[in-house]
Amino acid sequence: MPIVHVTRTVEFNAAHRLHNPAFSDDWNRETFGKCNYPNWHGHNYILEVTVASEPDPDTGYVMDLGVLKGLLETHIVSKVDHRNLNLDVDFLAGMLPSTENIIVAFWKQLEPHLPGTIRLVKMRLAETSRNAAEYYGE
Amino acid sequence: MPIVHVTRTVEFNAAHRLHNPAFSDDWNRETFGKCNYPNWHGHNYILEVTVASEPDPDTGYVMDLGVLKGLLETHIVSKVDHRNLNLDVDFLAGMLPSTENIIVAFWKQLEPHLPGTIRLVKMRLAETSRNAAEYYGE
Amino acid sequence: MPIVHVTRTVEFNAAHRLHNPAFSDDWNRETFGKCNYPNWHGHNYILEVTVASEPDPDTGYVMDLGVLKGLLETHIVSKVDHRNLNLDVDFLAGMLPSTENIIVAFWKQLEPHLPGTIRLVKMRLAETSRNAAEYYGE
Amino acid sequence: MPIVHVTRTVEFNAAHRLHNPAFSDDWNRETFGKCNYPNWHGHNYILEVTVASEPDPDTGYVMDLGVLKGLLETHIVSKVDHRNLNLDVDFLAGMLPSTENIIVAFWKQLEPHLPGTIRLVKMRLAETSRNAAEYYGE
């Protein structure tokens, strides 16, 4: 039986700032440049989620992508959309919201809610059309 | 010698409907929602095909992508473009045309026609800008 | 006071076929080619709607784009999405569903429902990434 | 002599919030929904600027688009990129940062700096892939 991957893409708009309070303001400015500006900036984030399994013989589906969209909405998008990633999101609290750290946190947020027969393969978060992070659960 | 992957993208426009005749109309409506509407709907499908090998030292090519396009045209696109995926396509007959099932069928359709030195690595079919299926031949 | 234009984009997936029953099958095949194939094909249609007015001084809005999206949903998208444009849509009945004819019909469908202070400027319907029709109400 | 239009596209990332302090918090929440959330959100804004003139016979240019990019950088992008549009931008001070209001402010910011032979024709600001505002100076 073939193993097929399916990918669902969702978007959200959020504010953030890169700032590590364990270091001085000078260190933060030098390290993060414009991304450290005090009054926040933001992005149209694009999140792609890829899961895999044998397609169900009755439906032809690896997973109903409407169900996957619903899980993403409940556990991720509704918590980050139009929010401040430094201040407003329970599962990102105390975390430096780099694209790298966010995507690992999203993985932990989604994976426990997937059906047991489904393997979460990849999550990709694009911050701009030129910058993105990918996580494979490794 | 390095192994390089090359990817060729093609498009086609087709109608389809998700409906499993082994189940009741109610089950189909509940399972597939709008995708089960009786008079078909359709998509601009985008198909990406990735093959790999050492580049030929004389041409610098893994494979002439014009030749790959020709194989895709002959064995896939000419059979599905502007067609109904439930009714018109010999190699999809009797199959529920989910993106997952279609991409596995496309793989079987293309692979026997590739030159022996070329490895088919990945086929990806996007149904919309938000939904896609990928198959790696596993 | 400045006049500003705002544009909202929505998508839908539909099946159709170009066929004029007043003419012979031969004429239809010759005139419409692949678009005349009997069992339908389909597209991911992208609809852009542009309206204009002075921005409201209290909201900064020409028009709440969520309200515009709602009007589009009610009067257009809910009637065409995952439908057959030849068979299923009351306001397209008896009409050859070329992109040109559809966009004029969409204009008539939307315009009466816009607030009186808002001018409908342009509607654009892309059938593929290479083909589109635009209507300005002229 | 022909009149040609040229368009230059630039991007910036900013935070903002829709909130009119002349009205109650309830009115703001009801009017602006998610866009009113207190701790800001943000976007990858895409700004397109179109200018027109006869092409210079020596250069073939309506305007050196590198010069236009420089003017955009100096008078707009350097002031809004990675900034908070409600708090940080002198020329937006006291203004509700709707896409409509921003694009009119951008026009006033750029136009005085264009060479006299060049006509500013259009400015377009996309907040997301689905929402945009356009201004023609009228």
Add this chain to the structure above:
Amino acid sequence: MPIVHVTRTVEFNAAHRLHNPAFSDDWNRETFGKCNYPNWHGHNYILEVTVASEPDPDTGYVMDLGVLKGLLETHIVSKVDHRNLNLDVDFLAGMLPSTENIIVAFWKQLEPHLPGTIRLVKMRLAETSRNAAEYYGE
């Protein structure tokens, strides 16, 4: 009867260089910068052509976009695709191949071949995703 616009998009890949032989090499380097480098550079040009008329009542077409594509192929694309715009194109001979000059030349190349009932409204040539020229025949 409504007037509808239809737009067809085509692509071609070409080399060029901005250099005005009436001026010194120094002037050219200063004026055109990298675009003056001696051994050419190139682009994936995207050409959009918009024409308008009342849709034909029998076909629903402003113009068969396959016919428009054929005219573009014959009179423009076959002459510029994979060519050097400074050296190889009869209708660009002796012309500085700025995007502005090219689009005006394309207009003159296409317009005489359009059916009399069709109005050529706009031609747009994008040199990159950030730079484009538009011509309206004025």
Add this chain to the structure above:
Amino acid sequence: MPIVHVTRTVEFNAAHRLHNPAFSDDWNRETFGKCNYPNWHGHNYILEVTVASEPDPDTGYVMDLGVLKGLLETHIVSKVDHRNLNLDVDFLAGMLPSTENIIVAFWKQLEPHLPGTIRLVKMRLAETSRNAAEYYGE
């Protein structure tokens, strides 16, 4: 500790021609078709570079993507942008500039300059929106 991948995208515009001087002109024309035309053609090349490591606990970064952009600029983009890939680029000298050969050469050009803690995972070069090559260092 999680391993995260980050991807940075850059663009450049270059001319090239596919021609193998060890073979006859006839062989070259037959093998490479339009890509062999004598006076060059060109592309807007899009280069994506993916690197991986554990994110730094202080910065949340796999690698500062501004630093990666700088390395790409110094070692690749400044040498190929607005250049002729057959004639102007030291590290491509004597090489047939197929997308496959270029991407392997880019890998060798970049890899020695990456910090030791960073693994270069993938480089992808798109020549057009339909053709691309990928290299994984194998």
